[in-house]
Amino acid sequence: DKRILQLKSHMDGLQQRQSNTVTAFGGQKVLKLLQLIESNHGRFKSPPIGPIGAHLQLASESWSVAVDCACGGLLDAFIVSCHKDLQVLRECAGRVYYNNLRIIVYDFTRQRLIIPDGSLPTTEHPTVLSVIQSENHTVLNVLVDQGHAERQVLVRDYEVGKSVAFDHRMRNIKEVYTSDGFRMFSRGSVQTILPPNKRPRPERWCSSPAEKIAELKNEADDIQRTISEKNAQRRKLVNDRSNLEQKIANLKRKREPEERHLMNKKVQLEDAKRATAENNRHAAVDTTELEEDIKEEKNNIEQKELSLQKTNVKLSAALREVNDRRMAFKTFMDSVNEERLHFSSANDELDLVKRKIDAAQQEKTHYEGVMTTKVLPDIKTAEAEYADLQQRRQEYFKKASIICSESDMEALSHVAGSTPEQLSAKINRLKQRFDQESRRYAESIDDLRALHDKKERKILRKQQLYAGFRVKLNVSSFSTSCFLVTSLTFSNWCFSWKKYI
Structure with missing residues (x-):
């Protein structure tokens, strides 16, 4: 309570x-x-x-x-x-x-x-x-x-x-x-x-009063249920004990009149014996009737003693049953006390488990909060940036394809990674060299076509090399930027080469 x-x-x-x-x-x-x-x-x-x-x-x-x-x-x-x-x-x-x-x-x-x-x-x-x-x-x-x-x-x-x-x-x-x-x-x-x-x-x-209140209600209901069960068992044992005591009292009441009747018979027998002895001293008389009365009284006494023995046996059995009930009641009370002790220790263990669960729940809440406030926003930002870069790469790829076809771009795979300034300087050097060579040599158109075929074969080999670079271009946004710069540079170079041819 x-x-x-x-x-x-x-x-x-x-x-x-x-x-x-x-x-x-x-x-x-x-x-x-x-x-x-x-x-x-x-x-x-x-x-x-x-x-x-x-x-x-x-x-x-x-x-x-x-x-x-x-x-x-x-x-x-x-x-x-x-x-x-x-x-x-x-x-x-x-x-x-x-x-x-x-x-x-x-x-x-x-x-x-x-x-x-x-x-x-x-x-x-x-x-x-x-x-x-x-x-x-x-x-x-x-x-x-x-x-x-x-x-x-x-x-x-x-x-x-x-x-x-x-x-x-x-x-x-x-x-x-x-x-x-x-x-x-x-x-x-x-x-x-x-x-x-x-x-x-x-x-x-x-941190969560509602959950704690529910747990306390369940604990109170369990204790109340256990108390009700123990009280019911106790009432049953008390009723059994009262019934046994009532039986013993009834047997004792039945035994007292029988004992008084037996004592009266014994007194009458003693009086008869004394009277018989007195008569035997004065005269010899016929004692047959008296002996029959004595035998009858003895038989009655034996029957009463047998009934008394049976009553004593029943009384002993009742007393043993009462003692057994008392021992059972004592054992039951001892078990109730042990269960209360076990219940108290179980409550302590339950409190310890609850504290551990609360600590784990708090750590979980902490890490979920860290995940929500710090990690997930960075991941979503990175995903958005990645999607934006993918979209920009596709747009730049379409624009570059309009300016210069992919087949022409594959021939310039050897200039991948160069900056626009480097490519412009290289083109200027090639133009100067072309001007110098044009002044020094006057080749025929057939020679130039042969040189063109040779360059085409060289471009074909570079296209195969470009296939490997294209995989890398799909991985990072930086490669996409390099691709755009290379496309623009290649377009200028193709335009200059066609003009030269």
Whole structure:
């Protein structure tokens, strides 16, 4: 029943968080206080910061219980910049009946505290400061100055916590907290271990309250179902025990009259024996009738004794059955207690599995966010650029085909990779050489045609080489640009060559 009440209280806190996450750090009072601060913002020198817990994010939800135990009342506190703001905030808190509000005065202009490495714990385990995040450096400074968050170490389980807190004697460690709420610290030679709070708060950093509420409802339903089954079994055993006790009482009531009747018969037999002995001393009489009466009484006594033995046998059997029922009831209660212990350990294992699932889910969400925000946009941009370059290459290819056919371009595969300036310089050199050769030699048209045929064969060989270059042109956009430059240059060269012929 206590566990069910705890689960219901936990679910009520999570349902409040669904409407507003700030309620996890002060309930409905903090909402009213924030509204009142908003309406009186002109009276403050600087707007108060708070509650502190609402400005924090955890690196992993598995540390929520440990951080809650370590920071304590600081998570519900507010921060103000001066004493005047403290008085105004205290007045506002009194108006909404938030009388136990903790208010901390701190300098808002102070930069983020830089903690030297020599002042940090010499351990690989995380600290409270390393697992919390906040966009407001004043909140982190308050946690360091007021809560010593940089010296509070977090560990996974009880044994590791004992080893870190007591065995190694590490420097700069104030306290050690386990993920399930144990607190450990040593002051000189005194070692102290404090158990978790018997009435823990609902998880104040739960990322999915609806799923947690559903899990708690299922757990409460399972516990209620188990309690109903055990109560039904217990009622059945109590009824069986009552029936057996009723049978024993009935047998005892039947036995008492029989025993009284037997005692009366024994008394009558003794009286008859004494009377017979008295008569035998005075005179000899006929004792046949008396002996028959004695035999008859003996037979009656034997029958009564046999009936009494049967009654005793039944009573013994009933007592044995009662003892067996008692032992069965005791065994059943022991099994119920063992099942409760197993159920408690199973709940602990389930909580551990849930924390691991939450951590894995958070990592998955993180990587999906990185994929969505960083990787996918780059891939889509690259694909768009690639499609644009492919379209431009096709357009340039069509334009180049109009200027110069592909068969003419294949003959110029030996100039692939040259810039337009290089090709222009080469063409100018060829023109100068052509002019010089024309002045020096006066070949006939047949010689020129023979030279043309020779060049055509050379171009045919270059076309075969061009087939290999064409594959490379389809791979990169750079090759497409080279193709366009080569096409233009080849067109000019073909025009000059035809003019020469």
